[in-house]
């Protein structure tokens with residue numbers, strides 16, 4: 001049975017591999033399918049689909065939208081959405097422009113705190129493609145020698161409560177669910193164990209949520225079992241993904257968390273239903 005890794009980032013957000021490199025690595029890892037789920041960006045999908053047809057890897061068009069709820073972040077994945085939808089691209093671009101203004105403010109605050117990193121350097125690290133964020137600021141801080149590593153930069157400057165933390169413009173989960181469905185995609189809750197908001201699930205299902213990412217590196221084995229069971233009880237599709245950001249010491253590798261291709265087919269069928277209902 002073929003395997004699919006349904007949570008992967010590329011250079012179009014904060015991943016280190018290009019979509020083409022990513023697909024080549026998926027093939028080398030023996031995966032039959034991979035979903036490209038960049039943060040607030042779908043621009044990497046066309047390149048990945050092209051590489052997928054060359055390598056014989058099924059590329060599922062996807063996205064991961066960061067949203068805000070009181071006290072935590074909730075990430076909504078979208079699968080099989082129309083990445084050319086002008087409305088979708090516009091809303092994601094709006095979220096990313098918010099990120100740029102926020103990067104400017106983080107750099108200002110760092111200057112005020114004796115860490116004179118250059119905004120240009122942060123944008124160069126983010127490669128000008130869009131979803132610039134705290135990981136890129138963190139790397140600039142490390143390069144300047146003001147922190148030992150990325151984690152240290154978050155601890156000292158970038159975590160909530162630290163001097164350079166700036167919250168950013170976000171969707172609510174309901175808004176992200178609607179944006180995904182409007183583009184014909186299937187909304188799935190990413191790493192539900194990380195946000196720990198099970199009590200909101202029924203409300204999100206009413207808004208159109210159709211899946212739960214049960215297997216994810218941040219979930220303990222008992223959480224994976226819990227979310228698989230919850231998905232079954234609530235009639236949701238249980239998915240799996242590595243949240244791969246690139247080959248990194250100690251981080252899970254592409255394909256370490258994967259589901260069967262039947263899950264991909266369920267997502268595709270659900271996307272068909274969502275589109276049919278919209279017509």
Ligand code: AMP
Nearest residue numbers: 066132133134135150151152154155159
């Ligand atoms: P942003 O969306 O710009 O706020 O950045 C969020 C990203 O920062 C997440 O996807 C994580 O990859 C990374 N991140 C968050 N907290 C930490 C931390 N304490 N140490 C290292 N990376 C972190």
Ligand code: FE
Nearest residue numbers: 009014039245
């Ligand atoms: Fe990320």
Ligand code: FE
Nearest residue numbers: 064075190191
């Ligand atoms: Fe996430």
Ligand code: ZN
Nearest residue numbers: 007009064243
């Ligand atoms: Zn992710």
